[in-house]
Amino acid sequence: xxxxxxxxxxxxxxxxxxxxxxxxxxxxxxxxxxxxxxxxxxxxxxxxxxxxxxxxxxxxxxxxxxxxxxxxxxxxxxxxxxxxxxxxxxxxxxxxxxxxxxxxxxxxxxxxxxxxxxxxxxxxxxxxxxxxxxxxxxxxxxxxxxxxxxxx
Amino acid sequence: xxxxxxxxxxxxxxxxxxxxxxxxxxxxxxxxxxxxxxxxxxxxxxxxxxxxxxxxxxxxxxxxxxxxxxxxxxxxxxxxxxxxxxxxxxxxxxxxxxxxxxxxxxxxxxxxxxxxxxxxxxxxxxxxxxxxxxxxxxxxxxxxxxxxxxxxxxxxxxxxxxxxxxxxxxxxxxxxxxxxxxxxxx
Numbered sequence: 293x294x295x296x297x298x299x300x301x302x303x304x305x306x307x308x309x310x311x312x313x314x315x316x317x318x319x320x321x322x323x324x325x326x327x328x329x330x331x332x333x334x335x336x337x338x339x340x341x342x343x344x345x346x347x348x349x350x351x352x353x354x355x356x357x358x359x360x361x362x363x364x365x366x367x368x369x370x371x372x373x374x375x376x377x378x379x380x381x382x383x384x385x386x387x388x389x390x391x392x393x394x395x396x397x398x399x400x401x402x403x404x405x406x407x408x409x410x411x412x413x414x415x416x417x418x419x420x421x422x423x424x425x426x427x428x429x430x431x432x433x434x435x436x437x438x439x440x441x442x443x444x
Numbered sequence: 445x446x447x448x449x450x451x452x453x454x455x456x457x458x459x460x461x462x463x464x465x466x467x468x469x470x471x472x473x474x475x476x477x478x479x480x481x482x483x484x485x486x487x488x489x490x491x492x493x494x495x496x497x498x499x500x501x502x503x504x505x506x507x508x509x510x511x512x513x514x515x516x517x518x519x520x521x522x523x524x525x526x527x528x529x530x531x532x533x534x535x536x537x538x539x540x541x542x543x544x545x546x547x548x549x550x551x552x553x554x555x556x557x558x559x560x561x562x563x564x565x566x567x568x569x570x571x572x573x574x575x576x577x578x579x580x581x582x583x584x585x586x587x588x589x590x591x592x593x594x595x596x597x598x599x600x601x602x603x604x605x606x607x608x609x610x611x612x613x614x615x616x617x618x619x620x621x622x623x624x625x626x627x628x629x630x
C-alpha cells in the first residue's frame with residue numbers, strides 16, 4: 293500500500309469529546325429533526341457522558357440489517373486525514389478504552405485527541421445492551437406474573 | 445481485505461490504516477535532532493517532586509523528561525490515567541502517582557508547571573506526572589539492600605525499592621516495573 297493513504301472522516305463534538313467517524317460508513321448526515329423515525333444510537337454513555345438528544349445524526353449502513361442513526365452531537369466538518377494524523381494507542385492504553393472506539397486517535401494541536409468511533413462495535417454493543425434490557429424486562433414480567441398467580 | 449488492492453475507487457479502511465501506522469511508527473520519531481540515550485553503569489537517578497513528596501527513578505528507566513504539553517482525557521480510563529499526549533509521534537499515557545497511591549484529594553497539590561517523566565520498561569512506555577523540579581542524583585547501590593521503613597503507607601510501600609533520607613526528608617526510589625505492571629497494565 294502506498295504512503296499517500298488517507299481516510300475521510302466526519303468530525304464532531306459529542307458530549308464534550310472530539311470524535312470522528314469514517315465517512316465511507318456514513319450514507320448521510322441528518323439534523324435531529326430529519327432523523328425522526330430512525331433507530332438512533334447514542335455513543336455518549338460508552339464515552340462516560342450523558343446522552344444527548346440534539347445535534348446531528350449520521351445515517352450508517354451496518355454490515356447486516358437496516359440503516360441506523362448514530363448521534364454525533366455538533367458536526368465540525370468533513371476532513372481528509374493522512375497517516376501523519378493518525379496515532380495508534382499503545383496496547384496498555386488500548387485496554388482501558390471503551391469498546392466502541394478504535395485503539396487509536398486523530399490529533400489536532402488545537403483540540404488534542406479525536407477519538408475514532410468504530411461503528412460496527414458500537415452497533416454490536418448497542419444490540420447487546422438492548423438484548424440485556426429486554427431480557428431483564430422479560431424476567432420482571434415473569435416474576436410479576438408469578439406473584440399475581442400465587443394463591444393468597 | 446478488499447482494500448489491499450490498488451483499486452483507487454475503494455476507500456481504505458480505518459483499522460487497516462491504523463495498523464499500518466502502528467507498524468511504521470513503533471519507534472520514536474527522533475527527527476533530525478539525534479537524541480541518543482547514553483547508558484551509564486553508575487547508579488544514577490532522576491529525582492523529582494510531586495506535591496510534598498520526593499521520588500527517584502533509576503536513570504536507565506527514564507527515557508526523557510518533557511514539559512507537559514496538550515493532553516486529552518482518555519474516555520473510560522481509571523482516574524490515575526489522567527490522559528494522553530503525543531510526543532515524537534507516539535501516544536503517551538499519563539500516570540498520576542498521587543491518585544494511584546490513594547493520596548487524599550485535599551493533600552494533592554496542583555502543580556503550577558508540570559513535567560512528564562517518560563519511563564520505559566521492556567515494551568511499556570508511560571509518562572509520570574511530576575512537579576517542575578527534576579535533578580540528577582547519585583546513590584550508593586548499598587541503599588538498594590536496605591529495608592523500606594514501616595512508616596510508609598502500604599499502598600505506596602509496594603512500589604518503593606529504597607529510601608534515602610536527607611535534610612529535607614525522604615526520597616523514595618520507585619520500582620518502575622511493578623508500578624507499570626499494576627498502574628498501567630492493571
